[in-house]
Amino acid sequence: MIDYSKFPNKNIACIDMKSFFASCAAVDRGIDVLKHPIAVVGNLNQKGSIVLAASPSMKKRFRVKTGTRLYEIPQHPDIILIEPRMEFFIKVSMEISRLLNQYVPTEAIHVYSVDECFFDLSGTERLWGPIEQTIKRIQDELLEQFQLPSAVGVGPNMLMSKLALDLDAKKTGYAKWTFDDVQTKLWPVSPLSEMWGIGSRTEKSLNDIGIYTVGDLAHTDFKKLEKKFGIMGNQYYHHAWGIDLSELGAPLVEGQVSYGKGQTLYRDYVTRESVLVILEICEDVSRRAREAGKEGRTVHLGIGYSKHSFGGGFNRSISIEEATNDTLKIYKTCMALFDKFHDGRPVRKITISITNLEDETSMQLSLFDEHKLRNRKLGTVMDDIRNKYGSTAILRAVSLMEDGTAIGRSKLVGGHK
Structure with missing residues (x-):
């Protein structure tokens, strides 16, 4: 048995905005998210685009949920399809954080995602009364100010509050779990x-x-x-056992441990040449590492196959002799992994990252690579141009090809409109 008296026992709340994207889109359109079947779709012009959020009615009546493809949505006059306005969603999320800040200090709030965050209500009883009343007041204000329904889980730590939310409160609106509930509920x-x-x-x-x-x-x-x-x-x-020693808002690991990017492609990419979009992703990863003054010694490549080819994929990595943040070196390493492990099936998702980071100042000039310093300077100049004039101010030729995605994605926020 666990002696829970040895562990922190706080009042951590985890709040989730129900069908956040769909709710925001509905409010923007002046319609009720709880009454109408609404789906927020990444791009209404692409049949393979996915549903980012669905209203409760959409899920119940038409069995359309997050991840459903546009072409899988039935043709019905009651269904409302909306494209996302990510900038608007982010602004609403920030306003929600400001509302919470009226009840707890900034350091007691940890934003987990656009539609979900943790906040520590420990000690607020002296200001706002019982925890349950404070949560009810916050939920009422969210409805009044933003027309956003919410669910809240409360627990002695972040883990328990998240579990109370996911396994209980999303059905009832509010749930509080204690260590006494571990055996019966968890x-x-x-x-x-x-x-x-x-x-x-x-x-x-x-x-x-x-x-x-x-x-x-x-x-x-x-x-x-x-x-x-x-x-x-x-x-x-x-x-x-319900034990979690994570501090609210503390990073999972001290410092950045990797630089990476994942991208779900607009369609199935069939040929090796079309997967040259890998170069675009390598450019983004390398740029982030250069701006942080870091370089990596291990390169990771993840490939997800099309569900029309029964899904699956592979994740492989390889360590190179010298740490790098050179776009082309990372790209060549990724393509070597791709050629070795790709089984020929169409590709739908690509993930690339570099780990085993070192400070860029530790770079040693190789006797066999006279262009290393020149390439480093060239990469920095390209980064400066993009920072000043936009991400598409200077592009690699692959981005101008039919299969390139950099230009289209430069107009998106968080991968969406």
Whole structure:
């Protein structure tokens, strides 16, 4: 058994705006998100574009949810399709943070995503009364000011508040979990992928060793879990007991540990030449590293295949002799990985990152690469031009080809209109 008296016991709230994108779009159009079937679609001109958010009615009546493709949405006169206005959504999110700031100080707020954030209400009872009343007041103000319905989970730490939200409050509007609820509310959870922090792959690995519920996980020897999953095994074990030592707003790891970018393509990319969009992604990754004065020694490439080819994909990495933030070096490394592991199926998603970071000042000039310093200066000049005149002020030729995406994506915010 765990002695919970040794662990922090706060009042951490996790708030989620119900169908946030759909709600914002509905308010912008002057319609009720709870009554009308609404879907926010990335691009209404592309049949393969995905649904970013769906209203409750859309989910219930037409079984359309986040991730549904535009062409899968039935033709029905009641359905309202809306393209996203990401800049507007972000502004609304910032206003919500300002509202929360009226109840707790800035340092007690941790924005988790555009539509979700944590805030610490510990000690606010002396100002605002019981926690439940404060949450109710905040939810009422969100409805009054923004016409946005919300759900709130409260727990003794970030993990428990998130679990209370996802597993309970999203059905009821509000839920508070304590350590006393771990055995009755958390342990029965199955499948394991419903547990925050456990994905489908980890779930399968846990199932393979006979772990099917969170309770099973809590009663597995954590040394066995550490042996199989490393440090994450220790975390899985303690999370199964409701233990989380994360500080509100603290970074998961001290300092930046990687630079990367993932992109879901507009359509299936079939030929090797069309996947030259990899070069555009390498340019973005390299640019971010250069601006931070960092370079990486390990290059990662992730490829997701089209669902029309039964999905799947691969994630591979390779460490190179010298750390770099040179676009072309990273690109050539990625293409070497692509040629080695790609099985010929159409590509729909690409993810690239560099890790094992070093300070750029540690760069050593290679006797066999006389152009290294020149390329570094050239990359910096290109970055400066883009920063001053826009991301499309200077482009590589691949971006002007039919399969290039840089020009189109330069007009997007967060990957959307």
